[in-house]
Amino acid sequence: MLTKLKYLTSGESHGKGLLGIINGMPAGLEIDEDYIQAQLSRRQKGHGRGKRMKIESDRAEIYSGVRLGKTIGAPIGLIIENMDYKNWVSIMPVDKSTKRIKNITLPRPGHADLAGVEKFGFSDIRNVIERSSARETAMRVAIGSICRKLLKEIKIEIGSRVIQIHDISDDSVVDLTKGAELVTLQADKSDVRCLDKTKSNNMIEKIDSAKKAGDSVGGKFEVFATGIPLGLGSYSQWFDRLQSKISESIMSINAIKGIEFGNGFENSSKRGSKVHDEIGWDGEKYTRYSNNAGGIEGGISNGEPIIFQAAMKPIPTLIKPLRSIDIISKEEKLAHKERTDSCAVPAASIIAESMLCIVIADSVLEKFGGDSILELKNHINS
Numbered sequence: 311m312l313t314k315l316k317y318l319t320s321g322e323s324h325g326k327g328l329l330g331i332i333n334g335m336p337a338g339l340e341i342d343e344d345y346i347q348a349q350l351s352r353r354q355k356g357h358g359r360g361k362r363m364k365i366e367s368d369r370a371e372i373y374s375g376v377r378l379g380k381t382i383g384a385p386i387g388l389i390i391e392n393m394d395y396k397n398w399v400s401i402m403p404v405d406k407s408t409k410r411i412k413n414i415t416l417p418r419p420g421h422a423d424l425a426g427v428e429k430f431g432f433s434d435i436r437n438v439i440e441r442s443s444a445r446e447t448a449m450r451v452a453i454g455s456i457c458r459k460l461l462k463e464i465k466i467e468i469g470s471r472v473i474q475i476h477d478i479s480d481d482s483v484v485d486l487t488k489g490a491e492l493v494t495l496q497a498d499k500s501d502v503r504c505l506d507k508t509k510s511n512n513m514i515e516k517i518d519s520a521k522k523a524g525d526s527v528g529g530k531f532e533v534f535a536t537g538i539p540l541g542l543g544s545y546s547q548w549f550d551r552l553q554s555k556i557s558e559s560i561m562s563i564n565a566i567k568g569i570e571f572g573n574g575f576e577n578s579s580k581r582g583s584k585v586h587d588e589i590g591w592d593g594e595k596y597t598r599y600s601n602n603a604g605g606i607e608g609g610i611s612n613g614e615p616i617i618f619q620a621a622m623k624p625i626p627t628l629i630k631p632l633r634s635i636d637i638i639s640k641e642e643k644l645a646h647k648e649r650t651d652s653c654a655v656p657a658a659s660i661i662a663e664s665m666l667c668i669v670i671a672d673s674v675l676e677k678f679g680g681d682s683i684l685e686l687k688n689h690i691n692s
């Protein structure tokens with residue numbers, strides 16, 4: 311649960327576009343549309359994306375809350391137009407239409423389709439597809455990029471890399487001593503955002519062979535934050551715990567089915583002496599001999615880099631569809647086919663970075679406060 315920043319998104323996958331509002335940003339933060347776009351275009355990349363990403367070239371228009379290149383302490387409004395809307399006007403009109411629109415009646419396993427139509431009482435799955443689609447995450451990335459800019463002002467860096475696609479995994483341990491951004495820039499050079507070149511190629515082969523078979527693949531990515539001050543989050547209440555806030559945000563991303571901090575799952579089979587990060591003193595500050603906790607102890611950041619890994623399930627829309635039931639006739643048929651990605655793990659890692667930016671920015675504002683960036687910096691320095 312965020313305490314200082316509040317944000318909402320609106321918009322359908324093939325509607326006019328996406329809207330976003332973020333409230334609670336301090337005044338005086340320099341931000342422009344190019345900075346936001348750089349993150350949006352990172353989200354659009356990655357081997358395995360479908361044709362949609364070639365049509366859309368996302369750009370967020372800053373609609374409100376920014377004047378002369380700086381935030382003014384007001385809610386910030388953003389708009390991302392859907393370039394593809396022109397091809398969907400007859401299917402996605404806001405007004406009543408006299409045109410006959412063919413209903414989609416074959417729910418896709420693994421999607422919100424069946425649960426969505428049952429829940430809302432629709433006879434056309436299109437109503438579900440449109441908002442449950444991951445298209446909405448473009449706006450989250452735009453909002454996250456404003457938070458990223460705030461964090462940059464106070465020398466906190468957020469990054470990520472892909473560590474697994476299908477059954478190919480890169481088990482290397484990431485070196486964060488020079489900051490999260492450097493590692494991330496390196497990962498961005500790979501089409502699958504993997505730091506290992508050979509593994510990258512193997513991952514690409516796995517995506518291609520799944521696509522050829524009309525199938526899809528998932529994977530895992532690692533997200534990290536460096537320059538994190540000690541003391542973000544708290545153990546006082548369940549909702550104050552930093553890992554709870556991060557988990558909530560990451561698990562809200564479409565198709566993300568698991569998260570672990572540090573070496574969470576692996577640690578469960580080890581003895582405590584092999585897990586807990588021993589404490590040292592370098593003459594000025596406490597140090598750690600390891601970071602198996604992923605930078606959070608007792609719900610509080612301990613000054614080490616925050617590191618977590620998340621798992622993404624394979625994309626549910628399949629070119630070779632699975633069995634389904636027509637929601638009107640109850641006949642068994644193959645599930646609906648929609649233009650689709652065959653793998654979106656690299657894109658999901660960028661979305662996760664953005665979600666982490668929002669949570670860390672919120673936690674920083676909660677701990678240090680400040681109505682302006684200058685005030686925030688003064689509080690941190692004191």
Ligand SMILES: Cc1cc2nc3c(=O)[nH]c(=O)nc-3n(C[C@H](O)[C@H](O)[C@H](O)COP(=O)(O)O)c2cc1C
Nearest residue numbers: 421422442444564565625626627650651654657658
């Ligand atoms: C970046 C990204 C792109 C995605 N692209 C697709 C896609 O093209 N086709 C699809 O069926 N699912 C895609 N998904 C996954 C679905 O949105 C998701 O599985 C679905 O909404 C059901 O939600 P759940 O998996 O969280 O239960 C994508 C997810 C992300 C994060």
